[in-house]
Amino acid sequence: MFVSFVRTLILYVIIVAAIRLMGKRQVGELEPTELVAAILISDLAAVPMQDIGIPLLSGVIPILTLLALELISAELSLRSIRFRSLLCGNPVFLIKDGKIDQKAMAATKLSLDELSQCLRENGISDIKTVKFAILETSGRLSTFLYPEYAPLTAAQEKANTDLEIPLPVISDGTILSRNLSILGWDRRWLLGELSGTSPDNVYLMTATRRGTRTIIPKEDPK
Amino acid sequence: MKRMIMPLLLLVFVTLFCSVCILRTDQICNETADLIKQAGERFQQGSYEEAEDFIRRSQFCWDSHEGFLGMVLRHTESDDVGFMFPPLLASCRAKNRDAFLEKELELESYLRQLSRMEIPYYFNVL
Incomplete structure (x- = not known):
């Protein structure tokens, strides 16, 4: 004992x-x-x-x-x-611009019932209101509604902008070509936006289809 | 790179520790088995006292490593070996040839098997 x-x-x-x-x-x-x-x-x-x-x-x-x-x-x-x-896979767009990506559904082995359940858990009852639904590597579903169905924020009320998801295009110095092509941009645009800065010196850069971008330079390790 | 050093060192340590344990177990098992084998040879030659002495030395060899063996072997395995010495000694004293040879062979082969079981041959791993 x-x-x-x-x-x-x-x-x-x-x-x-x-x-x-x-x-x-x-x-x-x-x-x-x-x-x-x-x-x-x-x-x-x-x-x-x-x-x-x-x-x-x-x-x-x-x-x-x-x-x-x-x-x-x-x-x-x-x-x-x-x-x-x-090891972890990539996030997968299950709903893109309001349309269910059936190939992605089959690839992720997610049934419509399960997708509906995930949407309901996010407080969404109608698939048509969803602009993007992304299955994250952790297995959770991130959803983004069309602006007309999304809860209004003060910023949206002023700007009345369409929903744009910023995607990372440089991660820790590495250019993410896949995300660049999803956004409709190319390497030339990216290098132009960096205005002479090498991608190696960028910790994170996110961009949207409209070209809005955020750049976080790498910090000196010392 | 610094963050890789700790896990890599840990892996190296575990590997080295396991290797040392395997080698030491193999050494103890074979040493004990060799003494048992010599006891059998002496018994066949009619040197019963020498045979008894070899059995005692073999038992001492096993018992003196009991702590280490209990750490690396299943407790039932190390206990089983310990329990096999008294009947072997008794049959040696009684000069019962058949019983002695049977028990001596059983103990020796069990010890050789124990040493083989700890070595990571593919069939042991699988």
């Missing part, structure tokens, strides 16, 4: 430390790798906790290994867009 108690204490400390090192996202929205790590870690911890005939190390070693792998994949995801999209 006492052995089980001590083992539980040890495993608890190790798991809490591992989850803490993985970051706060681990507790809330989970990316696929994080979800796998969380499920496996809890499962691995339970086995030596319940069976005192199994060495504690047979639970600790896999947990430490998972922790190291999770930290490495998180760092690689931060550095490489390709690696990030490989």
Whole structure:
């Protein structure tokens, strides 16, 4: 009995430390790798906790290994867009300009019932009112209504502008050609907007179809 | 790059630790099995006291690493080996050839099997 108690204490400390090192996202929205790590870690911890005939190390070693792998994949995801999209996928437009993208629906294996449910959860009862619906990599659905159906804000009342979603076109120095083409812009326009600044020196640049852009330059690491 | 150092070092540490555990387990199991084998040879030659001495040395070798073995092997496995020594010793004292050879073979092959089980051969991994 006492052995089980001590083992539980040890495993608890190790798991809490591992989850803490993985970051706060681990507790809330989970990316696929994080979800796998969380499920496996809890499962691995339970086995030596319940069976005192199994060495504690047979639970600790896999947990430490998972922790190291999770930290490495998180760092690689931060550095490489390709690696990030490989592990976590890309956000997918399920509704674009009010039309359901059936190919995207099939690719994401989302049924119409599930889409309707997600829309209802966002307080939307009519698909026609949705201009954009994006399935995020966390599995959540982000929705943007047509301006005439969206709750009016003070800024919209003054400007009366059409809804524009700014998309990132440069992320940590990397030009996102896919987003550029979605917006209808090209590299020449992008370099022109940067007015001589190299894309390598840009941390984040977002743009809209109208050409509205926001540029956040990279900070000096020193 | 700095943030990669910690997880990479952790992976290296885990790998090294596992390798050391495998090598040490293999060494202890084979050392114990070798002593048991020598006990069998002495018994066949009629040197019963020497055989008994080798069994005791083998048991001491196993028992002195009990802490480490309990850390890397299933507790039932390390306990099973410990339980096999007294009947082997008893059959040696009784000079019961058939019983001794049976128990000696059983213990030796079990120890060799334990050392193989810890090595990450593909069939062990699978």
